[in-house]
Amino acid sequence: MISIRGLRKRFGDFTALDGVDLDIPAGSVHALLGPNGAGKTTTVRVVTTLLDPDEGDAVVAGHSVRRDAHRVRSSIGVSGQYAAVDEKLTGVENLTMVGELYGMRRRDARARAHELLRDFRLDSVSSGKRAGQYSGGMRRRLDLAGAIVSRPPVVILDEPTTGLDPRGRRDTWEAVRQLSTAGTTVLLTTQYLEEADQLADAISVIDSGRIVAEGTAADLKARAGGAAIDLVLEKASDGPRALELVAARCPAAAIDDRGLRITARAPGGSADLSAVLASLAEERITPGEAALRQPTLDEVFLRITGDRASAAADEVAVLGPEAVIA
Ligand SMILES: Nc1ncnc2c1ncn2[C@@H]1O[C@H](COP(=O)(O)OP(=O)(O)O)[C@@H](O)[C@H]1O
Ligand SMILES: [Mg+2]
Known part of the structure; x- marks a missing residue:
């Protein structure tokens, strides 16, 4: 038409x-x-x-x-x-x-x-x-x-x-x-x-x-990496181990400066979130918050245009490249 x-x-x-x-x-x-x-x-x-x-x-x-x-x-x-x-x-x-x-x-x-x-x-x-x-x-x-x-x-x-x-x-x-x-x-x-x-x-x-x-x-x-996982830990001492467990399942796992908030891509959606929570629970790590969220428009543009400078997404700024494991 x-x-x-x-x-x-x-x-x-x-x-x-x-x-x-x-x-x-x-x-x-x-x-x-x-x-x-x-x-x-x-x-x-x-x-x-x-x-x-x-x-x-x-x-x-x-x-x-x-x-x-x-x-x-x-x-x-x-x-x-x-x-x-x-x-x-x-x-x-x-x-x-x-x-x-x-x-x-x-x-x-x-x-x-x-x-x-x-x-x-x-x-x-x-x-x-x-x-x-x-x-x-x-x-x-x-x-x-x-x-x-x-x-x-x-x-x-x-x-x-x-x-x-x-x-x-x-x-x-x-x-x-x-x-x-x-x-x-x-x-x-x-x-x-x-x-x-x-x-x-x-x-x-x-x-x-x-x-x-x-x-x-x-x-x-999906082109922006699909869904993402957001976890907020209760204790910073759990941070390093929790990050390893998340990274074992999900790409681009990262933790923030305070050692409390972990984000990762979740191409498997809620199955990834369940698996991550189960592996954390086995080691008695219970996050205060756990969420699966869709990528934002900023993240979609970032991916598609490949222009990292333009979309100043907070997470990218906070995490910094050295915090990224996978
Ligand atoms: N009549 C015009 N003269 C000069 N520049 C224009 C004119 N109309 C639009 N532009 C420019 O063209 C670009 C696209 O504008 P526009 O189509 O209105 O964007 P959008 O609707 O996506 O916000 C902008 O940079 C805008 O400043
Ligand atoms: Mg317009």
């Missing part, structure tokens, strides 16, 4: 997109994941015909952004990081206005507005309340609803949850899932691996205008 080939965009001397390729099948949710300045919004602006590429092309629902921008625009709904909602209007008025802009008759636009407010759980607040009085999460959902008034086959969302509180984020995720269930193809950008994990069928990681990795969230976590 969306096919991007060799997209390049320069701003003066600065290369914002350096050959981006993407393929998004119909009905799927695709996340473009990357840090600030990676090129996410630039990609979205090209795909939505707001910006001409220097090289390459994006084909949306069969239409090229270069040759057929008008048809592309009529195939997509767009919702931005900065919600395009008229604060002086109520929810119904906002969505009805969007419908009329798309050429719907007033009656039909109003009916569609009510339907969407119900779907996005905004109907209880819509009566009389102006959008200016909505919470951040409600505004974002209203903006999302606006993107699909005309039932476009493709919806493009640029950082739909950035700046939202946890409740607003969950509500927005729910709204994206509803789009997907209805068969809409979704391209969304995000800075959060967890968000891509929650929503996307496939993820492309973008960094400095290039796609540096592709796959499912599980693929990306």
